[in-house]
Amino acid sequence: MERLRGAGVTTVEPIVDEAFGRSVGIRDPDGSRIQVNESDRSLYALNAGARTAAAARLARMADLVVEARGLTKRFGGFTAVDHVDFSVQRGEAFGFLGPNGAGKSSTMRMIGANSPVTEGHLRVLDLDPATHGQAVRARLGVVPQEDTLDTELTVFENLLIYGRYFGLPRSLLRERIGQLLDFVQLSERRGSKVDNLSGGMKRRLVIARALVSEPDVLLLDEPTTGLDPQARHLVWDRLYRLKQQGVTLILTTHYMDEAEQLCDRLVIMDRARIVAEGSPRELITAHVTREVVELRFPPGTQDAAAARLDGHARRVEVLPDRVLAYTDDADALATFVHGQDKGMHPVATVVRRATLEDVFLRLTGRSLVE
Numbered sequence: 156m157e158r159l160r161g162a163g164v165t166t167v168e169p170i171v172d173e174a175f176g177r178s179v180g181i182r183d184p185d186g187s188r189i190q191v192n193e194s195d196r197s198l199y200a201l202n203a204g205a206r207t208a209a210a211a212r213l214a215r216m217a218d219l220v221v222e223a224r225g226l227t228k229r230f231g232g233f234t235a236v237d238h239v240d241f242s243v244q245r246g247e248a249f250g251f252l253g254p255n256g257a258g259k260s261s262t263m264r265m266i267g268a269n270s271p272v273t274e275g276h277l278r279v280l281d282l283d284p285a286t287h288g289q290a291v292r293a294r295l296g297v298v299p300q301e302d303t304l305d306t307e308l309t310v311f312e313n314l315l316i317y318g319r320y321f322g323l324p325r326s327l328l329r330e331r332i333g334q335l336l337d338f339v340q341l342s343e344r345r346g347s348k349v350d351n352l353s354g355g356m357k358r359r360l361v362i363a364r365a366l367v368s369e370p371d372v373l374l375l376d377e378p379t380t381g382l383d384p385q386a387r388h389l390v391w392d393r394l395y396r397l398k399q400q401g402v403t404l405i406l407t408t409h410y411m412d413e414a415e416q417l418c419d420r421l422v423i424m425d426r427a428r429i430v431a432e433g434s435p436r437e438l439i440t441a442h443v444t445r446e447v448v449e450l451r452f453p454p455g456t457q458d459a460a461a462a463r464l465d466g467h468a469r470r471v472e473v474l475p476d477r478v479l480a481y482t483d484d485a486d487a488l489a490t491f492v493h494g495q496d497k498g499m500h501p502v503a504t505v506v507r508r509a510t511l512e513d514v515f516l517r518l519t520g521r522s523l524v525e
């Protein structure tokens with residue numbers, strides 16, 4: 156897409172209306188200001204239908220951060236991402252939940268213009284990553300799956316060098332880095348070599364690094380994998396704050412609790428495909444019940460006990476080590492199981508809320524973390 160100079164000093168981009176097959180106006184690269192050509196205003200005015208359609212298209216362009224249709228990635232003959240459809244709206248926290256090997260990172264790298272699309276349609280910030288990779292990369296903050304910090308350098312130096320890639324002046328960077336280190340709670344480690352940081356600190360530093368250019372879209376590939384619970388909560392808290400500040404979050408995870416905590420909307424990915432899409436609550440409502448009773452039985456008695464649950468639970472899932480009974484009233488079911496003459500003698504009973512892990516199990520027959 157050719158870039159035009161607007162009336163002011165800001166660089167603006169033409170708005171191409173596909174129905175008209177040409178530029179009909181201009182907008183800021185971040186989509187915040189849209190201006191339709193005077194001549195096209197009257198053109199749209201001629202036809203109320205066309206005008207409404209055009210207005211809707213323009214609104215969609217401003218709100219859509221990513222749009223993927225039939226997106227596919229192959230490595231030789233192997234298909235890592237197989238015709239997936241999804242879109243991410245400005246300001247939302249959108250997740251890819253799935254086990255190792257599902258194709259999450261491959262999808263993220265295509266979004267980040269770090270890996271070419273094999274087949275399908277992909278727009279990122281209304282740009283085509285194939286032709287505008289550099290523009291896409293410049294506008295996204297990226298937290299890759301593996302920390303790619305310079306371990307020989309200090310915390311401050313890592314951020315400074317990264318900021319210099321963006322051509323940001325040193326004085327501005329000093330101030331911004333100070334603020335970012337406060338934000339990720341690493342101010343006291345400013346002069347520490349990265350080698351000496353804990354896993355959680357390194358992760359927070361990569362997040363700070365992704366924010367150096369003040370992007371309004373952040374891609375996070377497994378932001379808390381391998382961290383202990385306390386370190387994970389600290390990262391979640393920071394991501395939640397960014398979301399509140401209006402940053403669009405696109406993240407991958409194989410932790411169902413992370414997806415539930417952070418994502419407004421998510422897709423469940425398995426074996427290169429998207430198997431479900433919705434908010435955490437919608438997914439649970441659509442695919443499982445509200446509550447679950449987990450039962451452990453003495454060795455050798457599990458199958459017989461599970462059979463007795465038939466007709467009393469909405470669905471029964473028999474796992475190698477336990478039985479899951481899905482129901483809308485877990486307390487009533489637990490009371491029933493423990494009844495005098497019911498012939499079931501569980502050695503452990505856990506009543507809990509249904510989770511995205513249950514949804515994954517239902518849809519794929521497998522567990523998220525193998």
Ligand SMILES: Nc1ncnc2c1ncn2[C@@H]1O[C@H](COP(=O)(O)OP(=O)(O)O)[C@@H](O)[C@H]1O
Binds near residue numbers: 230260261262
């Ligand atoms: N560069 C590559 N070359 C060949 N195969 C790859 C490459 N990257 C990923 N894969 C394969 O693609 C599949 C999906 O990988 P990935 O996107 O990393 O999944 P996830 O991030 O969900 O764990 C895996 O089977 C992986 O081995």
Ligand SMILES: [Mg+2]
Binds near residue numbers: 260376
């Ligand atoms: Mg991955």
